Amino acid sequence: MPAAISTERARRGRAELRRRIAISLIVFVLLMAAWHLSVRYLAVNVLIAPAPGDVVLALVDGLFGRGTFWPHLRVTMIETLAGFGIGAVVGAILGVLIAESRILRDVLYPYIVAFQTVPKVAIAPLFVIWLGFGIGSKIAIAATIAFFPVVVNMIEGLAAAEASLLEMMSAFGASRRDRFLLVKLPASLPFLFAGLDIAIVLAVIGAIVAEFVGAQAGLGYLIMQYNFNLDTAGIFAVLIVLAVIGTLLHWAVTAIQARVIFWKQTSSSMVRA
């Protein structure tokens, strides 16, 4: 792409990121203040809602004091990313196959639609029985949950390719393969990324829920531990870590999307020119 546009876009991207971080921080501080005041002045039981000060202490201790969080954070991240990766790749490939093959669509799609209506969380115990308490069952559940938004969006994205562009390709004698690679696939990318964005957040949820069901490590496991010990401050601290992870992963997907689907932004950067 032209250098002028890409640098301009990068600059805008950084400014946009700074703006978003600032807004997020302000909202955070306001929430904390409201929380602190209500615990203090409304006499809320600390077992139900700990004071923010205690949560901050638990958070600092978990991350920088005893550092309890790190090994669990690592496990949950591995489960999330591996699950997301598997779910996304399988979902995208299956989406392509279903969109492009009549037979596969007739054979597979009914199962996928039927399976999608099953709450994936409800099958978590089965995965633990099949794959054990290690990270295997967690990856499998995260992958299963992440898979659906990807496959559905991939199918929809491929179908969304403009008929007029495909007709143009045919007029020049393009093969089916060329029509797919040059038109359908690029046209599907905005849909694919919308699916990936949902999938990455669902993968975190999948990993945590799977850890609730039975695990030896991970942030979900840690929450269960704190729960047994009635350590609500610890639970809140882990929740904050999870929120940060989810946000960062969402940003990462958005950032990659902006690079891959550059032609969607072109019009906005043109306003300046």
Added chain:
Amino acid sequence: MGIEISGVEQRFDTMDGGTVHALSGINLSVASGSFVALLGPSGCGKSTLLKVIAGLLAQTGGSVLVNGKPVAESRYDVGMVFQDARLLPWKTVLENVMIPIRVQRRKRADYIDRARALLDVAGIADFASRYPAELSGGMQQRVAICRALVHDPSTILMDEPFGALDAMTRETMNLELLRIWSGSQKTVVFVTHSIPEAVFLADRVVVMTPRPGKVQEIVEVDLPRPRDLGIMADPGFGRLTGHLRGLFNARGDIH
């Protein structure tokens, strides 16, 4: 050789189970190297006929030969321009122009200079590495014309290529088109519903009647070439447009 259309019929099944008779017994031969305009009111089957010639639509009857062969076999020798530019938003202007080269498995190195030269003629050489969204509508349509010409086809099919442009840009584009076409020996079929545009560009104007689309009359345009916009003041130009307008007025579908 040119284009031989004989007895072409086209019927469409409609959604309510009926049929639309879009083209009826179309006979037309377009001489090699000539410029023919298809003129007719909206819905008379101009696009349908062009799609049949381009092989994008299988006719329900009759036959079409492009340079003596069914279009499926001569497709690489045809270039098409649609009413809208139909550029790939994710490809640069140059890569869009190179689409026929790419999908027809021709050697890129043999055509890249030609692609650049065409962009130069079209006045958009500076935009070769830009993306379509950064171009105006008129510039996009010029890219589409370069794309139709890049593989040096002997036949060009154009479906109201300037229909979406304002009147002034349209005149400029018509001039550019004539400049590119003159001396190129290319056969052109140009769909329009503008009478002056048809007369200005074409050697022959084929007037079509609506539903079912038939060839009503073929008008020879005996105006000298090269033509510029001044020719519109020529009495011959006025006589031809007047005659064509008379045909439409007599039928009631006034433009």
